[in-house]
Amino acid sequence: MKLSHVIEELVEERGLDRETLSAIMGEGMLAAYEKKYPEYAFTAVYNRKTDEIEILATKNVVEHVVDEVHEISLKKARAIDANAEIGKQIAIHFDKPIGRIEILKAKQIIAQKIKNIESEAIYKEFKPKEGTVIHGTIHKCERNGFLVKIGESFAFLAKTATLPTDNCMVGFSVRALLKDVLIEPRNEYQLFLDRISPEFVQRLFELEIPEVFEKIVEIKKIVRIAGYKTKMIVTSNDKNIDPVGTCIGVGGVRIKPILKELGSEKIDIISMGDTIEDLVADALKPAIVEHVKMIAADTVEVIVSGDQRSVAIGKQGNNITLASNLTGLRINLVGESERKTLDFMQHDQNEQEPVE
Numbered sequence: 001m002k003l004s005h006v007i008e009e010l011v012e013e014r015g016l017d018r019e020t021l022s023a024i025m026g027e028g029m030l031a032a033y034e035k036k037y038p039e040y041a042f043t044a045v046y047n048r049k050t051d052e053i054e055i056l057a058t059k060n061v062v063e064h065v066v067d068e069v070h071e072i073s074l075k076k077a078r079a080i081d082a083n084a085e086i087g088k089q090i091a092i093h094f095d096k097p098i099g100r101i102e103i104l105k106a107k108q109i110i111a112q113k114i115k116n117i118e119s120e121a122i123y124k125e126f127k128p129k130e131g132t133v134i135h136g137t138i139h140k141c142e143r144n145g146f147l148v149k150i151g152e153s154f155a156f157l158a159k160t161a162t163l164p165t166d167n168c169m170v171g172f173s174v175r176a177l178l179k180d181v182l183i184e185p186r187n188e189y190q191l192f193l194d195r196i197s198p199e200f201v202q203r204l205f206e207l208e209i210p211e212v213f214e215k216i217v218e219i220k221k222i223v224r225i226a227g228y229k230t231k232m233i234v235t236s237n238d239k240n241i242d243p244v245g246t247c248i249g250v251g252g253v254r255i256k257p258i259l260k261e262l263g264s265e266k267i268d269i270i271s272m273g274d275t276i277e278d279l280v281a282d283a284l285k286p287a288i289v290e291h292v293k294m295i296a297a298d299t300v301e302v303i304v305s306g307d308q309r310s311v312a313i314g315k316q317g318n319n320i321t322l323a324s325n326l327t328g329l330r331i332n333l334v335g336e337s338e339r340k341t342l343d344f345m346q347h348d349q350n351e352q353e354p355v356e
Helices: 004-013 019-037 074-080 100-129 199-207 245-247 256-261 276-283 306-313 313-327 336-351
Strands: 042-047 050-062 071-073 089-093 131-144 144-150 153-158 173-186 189-194 216-226 227-234 267-272 291-297 300-303 330-335
Touching: 019 042, 019 100, 050 074, 071 074, 074 089, 074 227, 100 153, 100 173, 100 189, 131 153, 131 199, 144 173, 153 173, 153 216, 173 199, 189 245, 199 227, 199 256, 216 245, 216 313, 227 245, 227 330, 245 267, 256 267, 267 276, 276 291, 276 313, 300 306, 306 313, 306 330, 313 330
Parallel strands: 050 071, 153 189, 227 267, 300 330
Antiparallel strands: 042 050, 050 089, 131 144, 131 173, 144 153, 173 189, 216 227, 291 300
16 A cells, blocks of 8 residues: 555544654654664655655765765765765665564554644643533443543543443443543543532533523532432522522422433532521431531531431431531431430539539
8 A cells, every 4th residue: 555545544534634644654764764774864755756755864975985874975976966065965865674673663653653643632622621511422331431432532431430320331322521631541541531520410500500500509519429419509699599499490390300310319409598507407408407506616416306317317327428528517416315315414413412
């Protein structure tokens, strides 16, 4: 196959610049000849007439040749270039062969340089999109995750970054957060996706709820245990707009697409509230809280009825963990009966006379 045909194929398949590819081919061949003949000073040019990379050796024009590697006689130089002069340099065609090892090196250099150009192009295209939600199609199911096609590029969605309900089905569309865009590939991948971070849920709200995108309703804080529940604090910058109702929509119409995207995961949307106590009570939903009391700068005591204790704690302690992370407070749950006992003991101690 002619070199021009190889270049044309690469231009069509990978969308690379023709001139750049020609230069890369030249660099690869130049490296191969320099490996085989390190004593020579070479240059490489693409000869359009012969459709080949031509290797030229640069030599000094002299009257009498002493060093055949670096020198050429004036007579021979003028046979190549009539304007050649002593003391000047001339590039002459180099026709000595190279071996299989050098050809392999040329191929490796060419392949690596093409890969570098493609990596740079992907980085420039996707770096501005880092941290946003993108759409892709599942291209391949791998042992450690999903290979997702985004336009003409590929991204990796690790199994550790997927929800328990996510299934790898080739050809199906997927939405994910573009978590990382690397300047160079890592383990063959340059784009990394995520579906388990709080940022992914926040970006979904920005996409689905115009008021959130426009910052009329702000998500002040968001915590998440992927696959179980997301809790978020919202506030409104317009006193006429209810932040929670705006996010949920009439009959849940606004939040339904987000819930569908997250599978079985639940979302608790909490208004900023007027007091810390109100915030803590809301953060423990769906549990019904009887009373909240600050007992230290970083700790609250929460009273719940007996049947609400397990609700407040949640599966494997997840609900109270999320509430604590959301409020930044340590939450001590106290049942009504426990509280009455504590009150009685405190009262009994106060009634006792001091010992003389």
